[in-house]
């Protein structure tokens with residue numbers, strides 16, 4: 001039986017145990033991951049991982065809604081958060097509210113995520129004030145990365161470190177229930193994680209963070225276009241899929257598949 005997850009339960013995990021998060025873009029993946037995760041993110045990384053596009057900037061509202069609906073059909077108890085895609089929220093709090101409200105209404109998800117810090121505090125305040133929970137995302141922001149360029153790790157200078165602290169503070173004041181920290185050097189990420197009032201979720205950031213998130217296809221060895229340093233592969237399903245397809249091919253060619261058990265026969269009278 002599915003239990004509607006509560007944002008307050010997610011926040012309460014801070015200081016109790018590490019928070020487990022993964023991306024999910026499809027119904028079967030949501031079904032498989034849900035028992036093991038506190039949060040499933042329908043990330044705009046779907047554009048690269050599933051559609052083979054060059055950047056997350058190619059994701060759009062329709063894409064996020066379609067995949068959000070698929071994930072919501074099979075989630076049981078994990079919180080489902082959907083990325084607001086690039087271009088759908090940055091212009092104004094009103095634009096962010098219109099996009100977030102559409103995603104929430106059409107998917108029934110629990111929250112949205114957006115990328116940015118101090119610059120987006122008014123947008124976050126507007127969403128939270130309208131009853132839409134928001135997960136923040138600071139540090140390396142893929143929606144802002146130049147296509148084809150290497151993703152840049154942040155926090156190396158005093159200015160960047162101060163900006164990251166200011167970003168986290170502004171998001172917390174605006175009302176986010178958690179913050180994803182991506183690609184931030186260790187001492188800076190650790191110091192933000194230690195002082196942040198809401199759960200911090202690291203990806204290429206500190207183990208001090210309250211939880212971790214990775215792209216599921218990276219974890220499973222299903223996406224090899226680019227593997228960042230922060231990824232650990234816990235399986236190599238691409239090899240398993242290749243082996244299964246080779247067995248299928250051999251069975252079709254040598255006639256050992258299908259057998260009579262896979263076929264339909266007239267009913268005996």
Ligand code: KIV
Pocket residue numbers: 023041042043044045046056083180182203213214215
């Ligand atoms: O789109 C995404 O997958 C993300 C992550 C934090 C992994 O934003």
